[in-house]
Amino acid sequence: MTTAPQDPVSIGIVQTATANLASVLAGLRRAGAAPTFLEDPADVLAFPKVVLPGVGAFGAAMGQLRKAGLVDPLRERIQRGLPTLGICLGLQLLCDASEESPGVEGLGLISATVKRFQGDLRVPQFGWSQVSPGSEASFFREGYAYFANSYRIDVAPAIDAGWEVATAEYGGPYVAALRKGDVVACQCHPELSGTWGHDLLTRWCNAPQQEGA
């Protein structure tokens, strides 16, 4: 059986502050997607798939989202379970708040405060760490992913909020990635995580949208 080449999946990217997006764009293209930048807040809800990347500080990124009128559409999009992928700071923004920027309100989709790594650890951590899926049925797979972060989310609040959680260890377990339906968010950088990351991006980009979404 022959099939016509599939059209690349159209993906909208939310621009946050100074984030370096070339690697994210390249990773999505390798996964078979056609990424474009979202200009209009209305597109945040209209696009079939949306990526929320993030490098930089929590407060600066929330400020940027607020200024661009993207906070409410993003919150609604994720609450409705529309396919969305948060990367690094894009995961942390889902929480209520962060120790990095006290007093700044996050998207409030996970009832947790993002915390700085505690104890005698080199911070930020840079490099490859092992990711452990919570169960065999997990969307996430066992493997190594690339991290570059100073702040992290505790495992318990994410599980309590109904997220499927994969963990990594750095002075104790923390959230490496989480998922609820078609919403996936990674503390690690899938676009820089070799075959593990390529596999994740490919599966998320090419997953059919769920009924009723």
Place this chain on the structure above:
Amino acid sequence: MATRRIIPCLDVKDGRVVKGVRFSGLRDAGSPVELAARYQEQGADELIILDVSATPEGRGHQVPTVEAVRAVLSIPLTVGGGIRTIDDAAALLEAGADKISMNTAAVARPGLLSEVAARFGRQCTVLAIDAAAVEGAETPSWEVVIYSGKQRPGKDAVAWAVEAEALGAGEILLTSWDRDGTRSGYDLAQLSAFSSAVQLPIIASGGANTPQHMLEALEAGADAVLAASIFHDGDWTVAGLKRYLMERGVDIRPPEDDHTQEPMP
């Protein structure tokens, strides 16, 4: 806990990978894209591209080279060579670099490190130090070498690393000027001195010829090891080197094809 990293380095001149001793007698070693893809497949944890072009025309290949490598590369990419301004850094990041390595320009104007760190983050800011032993010193010490060896401004290399950490550098790429290209092993005393002076991760560079050299460097305090000719010449693959280190108890991300053989924790 992050694993120790193996980082192949591509010295690129006029858009082609070259190899040689101390930037002299350069020989062609292949296409940057082909070598990047090959090392990634073998399990490289990151890749570094250093532009060693001597002319502005040669350096004009830098952005297209980074774009072409980024298209195939799904691991972190550090780019260095001739970066003088924050605009140079921005152009390379936009082309697909994840980290920017600065050397001579940071010695001339240390504030460049702070500017890059403030705008793009510490994780993006790499300081490359070429350090040569100070002859006749009572205790071992090293001085900074700039302009690819043409100048020694009399700057203590360890003190420079400490200063750079305070300015915003996120990582030190430390090349032993005396060992580079000699294949006689990394300068272990130098690595120990730097790793006890700063908290930053140190990438050891210069002198690697055998897996044992790399093991020694990691034991001396390096967070990562960089090598070029050992890989270009095909003496060792990244995967072979990683298996060697894993067998000796070093915490390493297994080569890609080994994931299934890994015992569950």
